Amino acid sequence: MATHEIRDLSIIGAGPAGLFALFYAGMRGATAQILDALPQPGGQLAALYPEKLIFDVAGYPRVLAKDLVQSLTQQAGQFGQPIHLGQRVVGLEEADGVFTLVTETDRFPSRAVIIAAGIGAFSPRRLPQACAEPWYGKGIHDVVLEPKQFAGQHVTIIGGGDSAFDWAHQLEGVSRSITLVHRSDRFRAHQATVDAVMASAAAGRSAVHTFHELADVIAEDGRIAAIELKDIKAKTTKRIPCDVVLPMLGFVSDMGALLTWGLQVEKDEIHVTQTMETGRPGIWACGDVNTYPGKLKLIATGFAEACVAVNQAVHWVYPDKKVNPGHSSNLAVFGQKDD
Numbered sequence: 001m002a003t004h005e006i007r008d009l010s011i012i013g014a015g016p017a018g019l020f021a022l023f024y025a026g027m028r029g030a031t032a033q034i035l036d037a038l039p040q041p042g043g044q045l046a047a048l049y050p051e052k053l054i055f056d057v058a059g060y061p062r063v064l065a066k067d068l069v070q071s072l073t074q075q076a077g078q079f080g081q082p083i084h085l086g087q088r089v090v091g092l093e094e095a096d097g098v099f100t101l102v103t104e105t106d107r108f109p110s111r112a113v114i115i116a117a118g119i120g121a122f123s124p125r126r127l128p129q130a131c132a133e134p135w136y137g138k139g140i141h142d143v144v145l146e147p148k149q150f151a152g153q154h155v156t157i158i159g160g161g162d163s164a165f166d167w168a169h170q171l172e173g174v175s176r177s178i179t180l181v182h183r184s185d186r187f188r189a190h191q192a193t194v195d196a197v198m199a200s201a202a203a204g205r206s207a208v209h210t211f212h213e214l215a216d217v218i219a220e221d222g223r224i225a226a227i228e229l230k231d232i233k234a235k236t237t238k239r240i241p242c243d244v245v246l247p248m249l250g251f252v253s254d255m256g257a258l259l260t261w262g263l264q265v266e267k268d269e270i271h272v273t274q275t276m277e278t279g280r281p282g283i284w285a286c287g288d289v290n291t292y293p294g295k296l297k298l299i300a301t302g303f304a305e306a307c308v309a310v311n312q313a314v315h316w317v318y319p320d321k322k323v324n325p326g327h328s329s330n331l332a333v334f335g336q337k338d339d
């Protein structure tokens with residue numbers, strides 16, 4: 001198991017709160033690192049809604065979620081602090097004033113910990129059909145990072161929620177064909193998007209199959225060539241051309257080990273004080289993972305909480321450093337006049 005060099009702060013989670021915490025730690029002159037279970041930074045923004053517009057982040061009249069992640073990652077990266085992706089934290093050890101976060105493969109020691117774990121380490125819900133499993137990553141994709149990769153292809157989307165309808169709508173005109181498949185005729189998506197997709201299907205520009213599910217994957221030359229759909233009411237099957245299947249079945253999230261660390265946890269949320277303290281000295285929590293009276297689960301709130309948590313943690317590690325950071329517009333670390 002690889003053991004990394006000790007840092008002042010370890011931050012669990014590369015969502016907006018964790019990314020801003022990493023930036024802030026660098027600004028305060030602390031060494032820091034992020035650990036995230038996902039293969040990409042951005043938390044819910046990257047995993048759940050990269051193509052959605054966000055309107056309530058200060059300073060941005062509107063911003064695509066994936067573009068906000070890019071800006072946050074760029075801002076966080078300017079001090080050269082590492083973001084370790086694909087590292088799910090499964091354990092915490094504490095000895096001689098050092099916390100060690102343990103993942104399946106590595107150990108990350110630090111002097112303080114900031115938990116910015118959002119709704120937990122989450123992963124897309126997988127298709128239950130065994131025939132789908134071998135094709136994950138080879139024609140079945142549960143995360144869409146770049147819509148253009150599906151240009152000119154027959155795309156089948158499985159699901160009845162916002163992501164399924166958003167992608168059905170957005171891939172129209174990009175893909176060669178769009179087929180939306182759902183097990184019922186009840187949808188959990190924004191009505192305007194449902195209406196748009198249904199209008200497109202009525203006009204023959206796409207297809208919607210309700211009360212259907214995946215029955216089989218037909219391969220040719222090592223790639224998906226078609227799929228079979230089963231009508232779950234009539235018990236009949238039909239074959240449609242298909243290059244790509246996008247299961248949009250939601251996510252399963254798991255707080256896992258974090259709940260066993262002696263923190264005050266209720267309904268998967270960590271109770272914190274107004275200084276983001278968790279009750280366990282040396283550990284702070286910010287963003288969606290924490291709760292307190294008046295808590296708002298918003299990106300903007302997470303940013304402010306990250307500032308509070310980092311300033312407290314920096315003061316804990318270096319008592320001579322003040323809690324109050326001063327103004328970034330004056331700081332020498334940015335080449336400004338430090339006064």
Ligand SMILES: Cc1cc2nc3c(=O)[nH]c(=O)nc-3n(C[C@H](O)[C@H](O)[C@H](O)COP(=O)(O)OP(=O)(O)OC[C@H]3O[C@@H](n4cnc5c(N)ncnc54)[C@H](O)[C@@H]3O)c2cc1C
Nearest residue numbers: 013015016017036037043044089117118120121287288299
């Ligand atoms: C569809 C949708 C639309 C939204 N729209 C808006 C909006 O318009 N405006 C707004 O302000 N908010 C919006 N939100 C809410 C916003 O996305 C969240 O408030 C925000 O993502 C919280 O950020 P975070 O950094 O606290 O947590 P998250 O974004 O959840 O990130 C947490 C990260 O921690 C990682 N993690 C968790 N546990 C572990 C572990 N054990 N080991 C390693 N890594 C771990 C996860 O993998 C994840 O990457 C929306 C949410 C959704 C789902």
